[in-house]
Amino acid sequence: MTGKGHLTQTPNRRLKAMLGVQIFWLIFVCVLGAWWGSLILKYAAKITDLEKQAGLAPGLAESQWTRTQHMLYWEGGTFFILLLASTVLLFWLYWRDVKRSRSIQAFFAALTHELRTPLTSIRLQAEALAEDQKGEKEGKEEKMLQRLLEDTLRLESQVERTLELARIEGGGPVYSQPLRLKPWIERTIQSWRETHSEQTDIELKIEDLTARADSTAVQIILKNLLENSLKHSRCDKIRITLSAQRNSKGIWLQYQDNGGGIEQDIIPLGKLFHKGPRSTGAGVGLYLIRVLMERMGGQAEFHAKPGFPVSLCFQEERVDA
Amino acid sequence: MHESQARILLVEDEKNVGSTLHERLQKEGFCSSWATTGEEARLEISSCVFDLALLDVGLPDDSGFELAKTLRATSPATAIIFLTAFGSPEDRIKGLELGAEDYVVKPFHLKELLLRIKNGLKRARYLSNGMNTPESILLGRAWIHFSRFEAKVGEKTQSLTHKECAVLKLLVAKKGKVVSRDDILNEVWAEDEFPTTRTIDNFIMRLRRLVETDPENPKIIRSVRGVGYQLYD
Numbered sequence: 215m216t217g218k219g220h221l222t223q224t225p226n227r228r229l230k231a232m233l234g235v236q237i238f239w240l241i242f243v244c245v246l247g248a249w250w251g252s253l254i255l256k257y258a259a260k261i262t263d264l265e266k267q268a269g270l271a272p273g274l275a276e277s278q279w280t281r282t283q284h285m286l287y288w289e290g291g292t293f294f295i296l297l298l299a300s301t302v303l304l305f306w307l308y309w310r311d312v313k314r315s316r317s318i319q320a321f322f323a324a325l326t327h328e329l330r331t332p333l334t335s336i337r338l339q340a341e342a343l344a345e346d347q348k349g350e351k352e353g354k355e356e357k358m359l360q361r362l363l364e365d366t367l368r369l370e371s372q373v374e375r376t377l378e379l380a381r382i383e384g385g386g387p388v389y390s391q392p393l394r395l396k397p398w399i400e401r402t403i404q405s406w407r408e409t410h411s412e413q414t415d416i417e418l419k420i421e422d423l424t425a426r427a428d429s430t431a432v433q434i435i436l437k438n439l440l441e442n443s444l445k446h447s448r449c450d451k452i453r454i455t456l457s458a459q460r461n462s463k464g465i466w467l468q469y470q471d472n473g474g475g476i477e478q479d480i481i482p483l484g485k486l487f488h489k490g491p492r493s494t495g496a497g498v499g500l501y502l503i504r505v506l507m508e509r510m511g512g513q514a515e516f517h518a519k520p521g522f523p524v525s526l527c528f529q530e531e532r533v534d535a
Numbered sequence: 536m537h538e539s540q541a542r543i544l545l546v547e548d549e550k551n552v553g554s555t556l557h558e559r560l561q562k563e564g565f566c567s568s569w570a571t572t573g574e575e576a577r578l579e580i581s582s583c584v585f586d587l588a589l590l591d592v593g594l595p596d597d598s599g600f601e602l603a604k605t606l607r608a609t610s611p612a613t614a615i616i617f618l619t620a621f622g623s624p625e626d627r628i629k630g631l632e633l634g635a636e637d638y639v640v641k642p643f644h645l646k647e648l649l650l651r652i653k654n655g656l657k658r659a660r661y662l663s664n665g666m667n668t669p670e671s672i673l674l675g676r677a678w679i680h681f682s683r684f685e686a687k688v689g690e691k692t693q694s695l696t697h698k699e700c701a702v703l704k705l706l707v708a709k710k711g712k713v714v715s716r717d718d719i720l721n722e723v724w725a726e727d728e729f730p731t732t733r734t735i736d737n738f739i740m741r742l743r744r745l746v747e748t749d750p751e752n753p754k755i756i757r758s759v760r761g762v763g764y765q766l767y768d
Contacts, residue, residue: 327620327621330641330642331549331552331620331641332551334552334641334643335551335552337643337645338551338552338559338642338645339551341644341646342555342558342559342645345645377622381623386623386624387625388624389627392731393729393731394729394730394731397729398729401729405647430622430640531731531733
């Protein structure tokens with residue numbers, strides 16, 4: 215038991231929305247068709263009455279009226295059957311597409327999941343080796359070990375992003391609970407500093423605030439932001455500032471680096487697989503940040519300005535004294 | 536029990552991960568036993584009492600969750616940490632509901648794992664000889680058996696997690712006195728677990744459901760507004 219939390223589950227909204235739209239469309243066309251059919255029948259009956267009044271033989275008028283009715287029923291019936299069949303076909307095609315995309319997602323999730331164990335082994339052995347050699351050997355071997363750890367972490371982040379994307383897209387939940395932001399941010403930064411202290415200098419201006427958030431999601435978000443800075447800031451020494459403020463909307467976490475920022479033309483940011491012309495990423499990181507923040511009941515804002523400022527708004531958890 | 540002499544059961548089927556961890560734990564001064572299958576782990580559990588168990592969830596012949604159930608039944612004082620590649624919130628919740636101390640997702644940082652092991656052992660040590668409390672005590676409608684980590688309400692027996700037991704033990708040791716939320720946090724939680732005071736309130740809520748006849752109007756574990764909790768008998 216880790217405290218009272220709740221699972222924010224997102225079922226396959228798109229599938230449900232598609233089914234809803236199809237049903238609405240079917241009902242709408244049926245109502246329209248029935249109204250149109252009844253109108254035609256009404257006018258056909260009027261025409262028959264007028265023909266009788268004009269002196270046409272009643273038997274002939276009646277037989278014409280019956281023929282008109284049959285024609286309308288056949289046409290209307292065929293139209294409704296075709297409409298129903300096309301709706302079912304469309305929905306089946308959509309469902310097949312969704313199933314295929316789910317299978318692809320599941321395949322990638324299984325693949326990345328399988329990568330986790332060998333990655334654990336590589337990381338463990340590299341860390342154990344680094345620990346054993348601490349202070350004993352310096353120079354080339356230490357540098358090589360450091361590079362090995364850095365690359366393992368990069369691969370690990372890529373695996374983590376792919377898995378999280380597959381989980382979130384598959385309707386996976388986010389576990390929000392009262393969370394002290396400062397220590398969790400410090401823990402992530404501490405772990406980051408162990409391998410990237412030479413390239414990055416991080417300044418934290420955060421007081422101890424409690425938000426409603428998922429600890430794993432917060433760590434994924436921060437790691438993505440830090441990796442973004444490392445990849446795109448194009449500076450020898452990256453300076454990152456993280457600060458937090460409260461307002462009526464919640465807790466705002468402001469993230470900024472000293473890089474050049476991003477070009478205006480890659481707006482809108484945070485869309486899946488959307489990336490800039492010079493970006494080497496897969497276009498997943500910012501999307502994950504946005505979706506995870508939204509699932510926690512907050513929001514993420516990306517600004518196309520120097521330093522690529524990012525504002526993250528968390529729901530504040532009021533804690534009694 | 537000294538931390539570095541603690542007995543640790545490591546259950547990991549991946550040879551490279553298992554051997555590196557086993558060596559590392561021994562280097563840190565722990566007495567580590569390594570099992571690669573569920574069967575081997577069950578043999579170890581039946582022949583020895585461990586202070587802490589590191590359990591891989593996906594084993595070739597068994598599940599770490601099933602092993603945890605066996606451990607909770609045969610040796611409830613053993614702290615459990617799951618090591619797993621399954622990191623979804625549902626899996627984490629399942630692990631913690633089985634009474635695990637922690638849930639570590641692969642790939643993990645070696646230092647962080649060692650820290651979590653130390654936290655688990657600290658709590659186990661606190662529970663084994665932390666305070667002068669009786670083995671069993673009647674609180675409200677429940678008999679609490681600290682050594683067996685269980686509570687008995689009527690004919691129904693319910694297992695308690697190490698944290699729940701530690702909170703109860705602290706309240707029993709300071710019966711009649713006000714125990715602040717900060718005291719509970721300092722005594723029961725480790726520094727790097729970052730609990731909020733709301734976490735304590737939720738634990739107390741669960742304990743009240745166990746001991747109180749009417750948890751909405753508590754008579755045994757009372758709240759002292761703005762400070763903490765007080766245990767009455």
